[in-house]
Amino acid sequence: MNEKYLVFEVYHDHIKLVSKGKWILETIRHIENILQSIPSDKKIIWDVSGVSEFDSAGILLFIEYLNYFEAQSKVKVTGYTSKQKEMYDLLKKQHKSKKTIHAYQESTLERIGKKTIHIYDDTKEMLRFFGELFSNLFYTILHPKEFRYKEMVYHIYHSGFSALMIVAITTFLVGMVIAYQGSVQLAKFGADIFIVDTVGISIVRELGPMITAIVIAGRSGSAYTAEIGAMKITEEISAMRTMGFDPYSFLVLPRIVALMIALPLLIFFADIVGIFGGMFASRMQLGISIEQFVNRLYEVLEVKHYILGMIKGPVFAFLIAAVGCFRGFQVSQNTESIGLHTTQSVVNSIFLVIAFDALFSVIYTELDL
């Protein structure tokens, strides 16, 4: 069936190729298969007069194999029409590569190498980011008048105030869950009232700050990356630079400072709501009245627990905002990378929040706090 397009005859001193029929996009796959099977150790006479229809793909295939055959032995082409010649000349001009370019396959070693270089570059960029950030921070501390207060207030509203509802619901539910789970265990020992210790200390010291930080990482960290990333794509960042506006002091610092102010406030709010959640569940499950709960809470919840929890706030906020902005600046000139970097930003900041929380636990334990 393939003889519709190409026949070849081997003689003692040359090979005769006769092309015919349609050399078009739909058929070149067949033709290429035949061409590959043709020996090229002898002189080739290629007769193309039988081609009834051709397109650029057909001609390109012809050029490709003509080059290939010419590299190995002599080729004579006969019977081409003027139209074929015209198209051949047109495509030949652009067809510079002599050999067929084979699909390139990456080896494992190469992938590892690339990944390593990627990590190295990423680290370098991160160091650069934090370098610029701190130099700007010190500059701003020395020149507090140049700090962008308006932007900061804007971000406090959007990252802090607007998040009150979601933070409240989340921590209320977490407080309730702790109380329910705890009450089942404690009831076995008849130590019902200890539910207050469990809820109070765990919320204020650990869960309040961590849950709030995770919610904010998902909410504001991603927003920062996407905002800055979009500005990078539309060249707004470049425009800012040429106007002499430093993106760090205009975009990064206000966001970081805003979150460092907003997050501790949110944590304070989350602590209260979380304890309310626990109080609500204890009352339902164990019948501990609000008065009993509050009295017990007053006895067991020392101020130090509250302070130890609050200290984490600004640290988490810095991590979330800095990672969010850093990933935003990494966005390159395509829209896909916004999604990629936003995902990375959230994953990184949640991981960092949990890692630092663990670090705080170790430090607090070592210090006997």
Place this chain on the structure above:
Amino acid sequence: MSVIEAKDIITKFDTRTIHDHVNFSINENEIYAIIGESGSGKSVLMKEMIMLASPTAGHINILGQNLQHITPRKAQELRRNWGVLFQFGALFSSLTIAENIELQLKEYTNISKKMRDKLVYSKLELVGLESYAGKLYPSELSGGMIKRAALARALAMDPKLLFLDEPTSGLDPIGARNFDQLIVNLRDLLGITVVMITHDLDSMFSIVDRMAVLADKHVVAEGTLENVLQSQHPFVEAFFKNEYTKQRFKGKIKDVQ
């Protein structure tokens, strides 16, 4: 007197060389075009001039400042002396057109709000935009209006130097000619020096005073249109001496040959 002078610019991305000893100089009060095929490094060259990127080697002098050894303070000063029009405007999408134009005035000067508003609307008028456009956001504007608004923003600080990245691309032919005329008027009116990247033959034949042709990593021809047309370089041949341009600009090209 040259306002911008580039000496032996070499730019490499990894192992790929973009510029290999690029030299040119731009005189005061002229409209200077940088032309070349896509991928010849025109935009990179402009980015290097406006300090968004720095060359691997070589020197660029702008308004007497060497960009390679500039202090942050001097750089900041220099930035106030130029306006940049990005190819797609790069207006701040969260601000209205008026706020976009006002931004630098607000940051760098202490003139009153009333005066600022007046300045903003005079700039809008200068670029041929109706004053209602000032209250709109960039997303509510057409492509041509965005270019004009971005030009108004670039002119906000009355710069001595204006960098335009493909000012007429994406405009209809009539809009493009009007924009050309606008650039000439601004140059005559405000005495600014204009550096632009362009592919627009009409602009090159009508408003550009001198140009540099980038090809094969070098400046292959520099000077007035007449000088450039004398070049035998394949790119110049292909770009200016094809059938279309010969027909289109019969008079001009014949004068030269």
